[in-house]
Amino acid sequence: MHGTNAADSGIATRPDRKASAKTVVWDIGVRGFHWSLVVVVATAAATGFLAPEWWLDIHVWAGYAVGILIVFRVVWAFYGSFHARLSSFLFSPNDTLRYLRALLRGKPQHFTGHNPAGALMVFALFVLLSALLVSGLMVLGGQENQGMLSGIVAYDAGHGARVFHELLSILLLFLIGAHILGVVAESLLCKENLAGAMLTGRKNRRSASTHPVPGTASPRRALLAIAVIAAAGGTAISALARMPASGLVEMPGNAVYLAECGDCHHAYHPSLLPASSWRRIMTGLPDHFGEDASLGRQTARELATYLAAYAAERWDTEAANNLRRVAARDPLRITAAPYWTARHKDIAKAVFAGKTIGSKGNCIACHADAATGRFDDQMIAVPEKQISQKATWRQQ
Amino acid sequence: MKLSFAPLAAALFLTAIAPASAGPDQDSVLTYFQQRADSAASPERGKSLFEARHGGGKPQTPSCTSCHGGTPSETGKTRAGKEIAPMALSRTPQRFSDLKKVEKWFRRNCNSVLGRECTAQEKSDFLAFMMSQ
Numbered sequence: 450m451h452g453t454n455a456a457d458s459g460i461a462t463r464p465d466r467k468a469s470a471k472t473v474v475w476d477i478g479v480r481g482f483h484w485s486l487v488v489v490v491a492t493a494a495a496t497g498f499l500a501p502e503w504w505l506d507i508h509v510w511a512g513y514a515v516g517i518l519i520v521f522r523v524v525w526a527f528y529g530s531f532h533a534r535l536s537s538f539l540f541s542p543n544d545t546l547r548y549l550r551a552l553l554r555g556k557p558q559h560f561t562g563h564n565p566a567g568a569l570m571v572f573a574l575f576v577l578l579s580a581l582l583v584s585g586l587m588v589l590g591g592q593e594n595q596g597m598l599s600g601i602v603a604y605d606a607g608h609g610a611r612v613f614h615e616l617l618s619i620l621l622l623f624l625i626g627a628h629i630l631g632v633v634a635e636s637l638l639c640k641e642n643l644a645g646a647m648l649t650g651r652k653n654r655r656s657a658s659t660h661p662v663p664g665t666a667s668p669r670r671a672l673l674a675i676a677v678i679a680a681a682g683g684t685a686i687s688a689l690a691r692m693p694a695s696g697l698v699e700m701p702g703n704a705v706y707l708a709e710c711g712d713c714h715h716a717y718h719p720s721l722l723p724a725s726s727w728r729r730i731m732t733g734l735p736d737h738f739g740e741d742a743s744l745g746r747q748t749a750r751e752l753a754t755y756l757a758a759y760a761a762e763r764w765d766t767e768a769a770n771n772l773r774r775v776a777a778r779d780p781l782r783i784t785a786a787p788y789w790t791a792r793h794k795d796i797a798k799a800v801f802a803g804k805t806i807g808s809k810g811n812c813i814a815c816h817a818d819a820a821t822g823r824f825d826d827q828m829i830a831v832p833e834k835q836i837s838q839k840a841t842w843r844q845q
Numbered sequence: 846m847k848l849s850f851a852p853l854a855a856a857l858f859l860t861a862i863a864p865a866s867a868g869p870d871q872d873s874v875l876t877y878f879q880q881r882a883d884s885a886a887s888p889e890r891g892k893s894l895f896e897a898r899h900g901g902g903k904p905q906t907p908s909c910t911s912c913h914g915g916t917p918s919e920t921g922k923t924r925a926g927k928e929i930a931p932m933a934l935s936r937t938p939q940r941f942s943d944l945k946k947v948e949k950w951f952r953r954n955c956n957s958v959l960g961r962e963c964t965a966q967e968k969s970d971f972l973a974f975m976m977s978q
Contacts, residue, residue, distance in 0.1 A: 714925030739905040740924070741956040807926025814926070 474561055474652040476530040476666055482522050483647055489514040490578070490621075497618060502826035509596065512585045515578055520678055522575075528671035532562035540565040552638075559639050561652060567635075570628050577621055584614040591696075592767050593825065600692025604765045696765035697823075703755050709744060710752070715813050718822035719759035720769040721783050727756035730781050738782070768824045784809040796831070805832040867934060867976045870942035875972050877944060881965035891974025894967055895932075901960035909958060917978040933978030941972055 475483075493511035496504045526535040540548070545565040551557050552566065563571060590598030591607015602610075636643045646652045700719070710716045719727070731753035735743045744752070761769040771788035779785035784793075793809070801809045812819035818828040867875070879886050895909045895917070905924060906912065913921035913929060918936050921929035930937040941947055947968075955963035963971070 712927075713923045714927050735956070736903075738924075739903050739957075741903075741953040743953060743956075807922055808924065811926035 471651040471653060472561075473650045474532050475647055475650040476533055477650070478521075478525045478529050478666065478668075478671075479533045480647055480650055482518055482525065486515070486518050489518065490625075494618070494622070501829075503829045505593075505826040509585075509589060512582055516582050519575065519578060519582070520682075521675065524671050524674045524678070525666075528667045528674065530666040533666070538563035538565075538568035538571065540568055545569065552634075555638060557635065557638055559641075559653075564635065566631060570624070570631060573624055574621075574628070577617060577624060581614060581617050581621065584610045584617060588614050590694075594694035594696040594766060594823065595825065597686050597689040599694040599696075600689060601695065604696055604767065604770045608770075696767075696769075698759065698763050700759050703752075705748060706752055706755060709748060713740075713742065714808075714810050715819060717783060717810075717812070718768075718820065719756045720761050720764040720766060720822040721772050722756075722761060722781070723773050723775060724757040724760035724762060726775055726781050727760050728753065731756065733781075764822065766822060766824075768822060800831065803832065868938075868942065871934065871940075871976060874941050874944050874947055875969060875976065878965050878969035878972060882969045883966055886969040886973035888970070888974040888977045890967075891970035891972070894971055895974060899959045902956065902958040903960070906954075906957045909954070911958070917975055932975045934976045935978060941976065947972075 489511050493508055493515065496508035496511065500508070525533050531537055545568075548558060548565040557564065560567075586596055586598045587602050587610035588607050589596035590600070591602035591604050592611060593599075593607070632643045635641075641653055643652075698720075707716050722730075730737070731749055734749060735741050743749075761773040763769075772783060772786050774787060776782065776785040776787060783789060800806065806814040812824075815831045816824050816828055817830065818825055875886065895913075898907045900907060912923055913919070913932055917933035918931050920931055923929060930940070932940065934940055951963050951968055955961065955967075
């Protein structure tokens with residue numbers, strides 16, 4: 450394609466059978482891995498940076514796919530064909546420095562497989578994607594009480610992991626940019642279309658590659674290794690997945706609460722207010738947000754006990770952790786809490802006033818799982834999608 | 846016991862006290878209040894009680910219609926956004942069958958709207974009106 454031949458490589462090569470011919474360098478495993486990773490990472494990035502909360506499932510599945518691809522690639526680094534193998538792109542620091550110096554002079558040495566800078570990029574992306582996967586699972590488990598880590602990661606840990614997840618995701622964008630720049634640079638400097646090579650697998654073999662003869666892959670061994678990892682990983686994951694989410698408390702249903710309080714408004718989950726607020730609400734029922742909601746003494750006492758027992762302090766969910774902090778001026782009103790107002794601030798008043806919602810307090814109109822106190826991102830469906838784009842992807 | 850009527854048919858019962866749509870439970874609830882009232886239940890007085898703007902209660906709820914919709918056959922909405930089944934017995938046949946529940950809501954809502962308890966006369970007028978609807 451580029452009309453290069455053995456003469457212009459300028460470096461003595463071992464006399465290969467076809468020194469300048471195109472050969473399959475990237476086997477189907479490497480190519481399939483690479484472009485699958487492109488698709489999956491693009492999906493994860495698009496849903497993570499841009500999509501509304503209720504697309505969380507797609508983001509999570511993209512994350513799982515990244516994990517599966519990484520496992521495959523690690524196995525393939527031992528059982529793939531020659532240039533797929535880790536041993537073919539392990540360079541000493543000296544080799545790497547020498548390559549980088551040559552690159553800066555604009556005359557990088559040509560490598561049939563990964564060059565030392567490309568190898569560094571492979572390792573960096575591997576580490577970064579693994580860290581993104583782990584931190585993402587921690588956010589999912591700790592903050593959302595979902596996924597395989599929901600049984601062992603507390604809210605605070607998940608919330609902290611979120612900071613890392615976000616920083617790493619930005620770092621990933623930079624690394625992807627650097628990767629593309631590197632490919633373009635080397636393609637120009639070595640007059641070889643590297644992106645095309647990753648599609649066809651074929652590259653020029655004209656260089657001082659220290660490994661002139663490609664080895665063959667051992668797909669059967671790879672398959673066996675993958676089966677062993679899948680069995681072990683699957684067992685561990687299913688054991689983790691069976692653990693109850695650590696943030697949730699087993700709470701008996703309370704028919705009296707649902708009937709008495711649910712007659713006028715959504716029967717708010719007890720975890721949405723701290724015990725002190727519930728106590729004040731239950732002693733102030735004759736003037737309950739501007740209405741008489743008085744109850745018989747016995748019923749009132751019974752409900753007060755129930756609400757205080759399962760108040761926000763008892764739970765480690767996203768909602769309970771954040772709604773424990775009430776508004777100083779309006780401590781009884783869930784929709785006045787700083788967290789509540791921050792999360793809903795981009796939703797127009799008209800949306801709340803709309804026919805299907807009616808009021809800010811009608812949680813269940815948009816949060817299908819409001820009665821459980823979970824408020825999963827995936828369960829959000831605003832009936833009137835007049836919600837601004839900004840609000841949809843702000844995941845606090 | 847017939848539980849539902851076409852709206853037109855229901856209109857025929859406008860003036861009737863305790864019409865055929867009221868079951869035995871509703872009858873006994875109405876009787877309870879009538880026995881304590883000074884005069885016979887009047888659906889007309891019940892209608893004006895329902896529609897009037899009272900004042901004296903809480904500013905958010907000047908009238909029954911603030912939440913219950915303009916007419917008994919309309920679906921209402923609480924200030925918190927929850928739907929309230931129509932007050933008219935023909936539209937919500939299970940209404941007014943539980944004395945304790947009826948008393949609870951009179952206690953609360955009379956206080957919210959009028960700022961006081963309702964009299965037995967007002968309650969029986971109100972029920973007579975709703976049962977005629």
